[in-house]
Amino acid sequence: MQTSFYGLPFMIAPGRVFSPRATTEPLVRRALDAIGEGRKRVADVGTGSGAIAVTLAVHKPQIEVWAVDRNPDAVELTRANAKLHAVAERLHVLEGDLLDPVPVRVDVVVANLPYLPDSLHDAAYDREPNDAVYAPGDGLDPYRRLLNACRDGKLVSPGGVVLIQFHREALVANCWELEDLRSRLEQRAEAAA
Numbered sequence: 001m002q003t004s005f006y007g008l009p010f011m012i013a014p015g016r017v018f019s020p021r022a023t024t025e026p027l028v029r030r031a032l033d034a035i036g037e038g039r040k041r042v043a044d045v046g047t048g049s050g051a052i053a054v055t056l057a058v059h060k061p062q063i064e065v066w067a068v069d070r071n072p073d074a075v076e077l078t079r080a081n082a083k084l085h086a087v088a089e090r091l092h093v094l095e096g097d098l099l100d101p102v103p104v105r106v107d108v109v110v111a112n113l114p115y116l117p118d119s120l121h122d123a124a125y126d127r128e129p130n131d132a133v134y135a136p137g138d139g140l141d142p143y144r145r146l147l148n149a150c151r152d153g154k155l156v157s158p159g160g161v162v163l164i165q166f167h168r169e170a171l172v173a174n175c176w177e178l179e180d181l182r183s184r185l186e187q188r189a190e191a192a193a
């Protein structure tokens with residue numbers, strides 16, 4: 001099966017891997033702006049079908065991308081989509097938790113991780129793997145852990161940029177503004193609860 005994301009065709013695996021949605025396209029637009037023209041290293045955390053990682057690699061031929069997912073089916077599908085778009089040489093697909101498997105320091109981190117608490121059931125995601133959509137507690141732990149990992153300076157360069165999807169919004173911060181990004185995220189989560 002196929003779908004279209006940011007004007008490109010992507011193979012999907014409904015029920016096994018989260019299918020990309022148009023609501024994530026603004027995140028990609030913001031990431032393309034943040035990348036600019038330089039030879040950047042980019043991480044897509046929780047890559048799913050690889051829609052974000054592949055789209056960035058297609059639009060920015062000068063970048064190298066590391067795409068991570070803990071779901072082995074997502075890793076396999078992302079590799080297939082990278083081949084489909086002839087970007088596999090610059091797109092490294094890794095299985096694991098958040099930024100753990102990424103072997104280099106990156107300049108840009110993009111993520112659309114699970115953020116819904118179980119209490120906010122959304123029928124629009126009923127056909128998606130549960131752990132691609134819902135996270136325990138207030139739902140923010142995956143993002144809190146990611147922001148903590150981005151803070152230590154070893155995984156993300158000091159001038160780096162972090163972009164995350166929350167509901168229909170793309171939240172963006174420089175590395176020195178991650179505390180502010182966490183506050184914005186928590187305020188929005190409280191408002192949505």
Ligand SMILES: C[S@@+](CC[C@H](N)C(=O)[O-])C[C@H]1O[C@@H](n2cnc3c(N)ncnc32)[C@H](O)[C@@H]1O
Pocket residue numbers: 017018019020021024045046047048049050051052068069070071074096097098111112113114131132133142
């Ligand atoms: C909402 S889906 C988004 C998929 C894709 N980025 C997109 O926008 O279409 C979240 C993805 O994050 C992955 N994921 C969840 N927790 C993770 C973690 N701790 N480390 C890596 N991947 C994770 C899930 O397996 C799922 O593929």
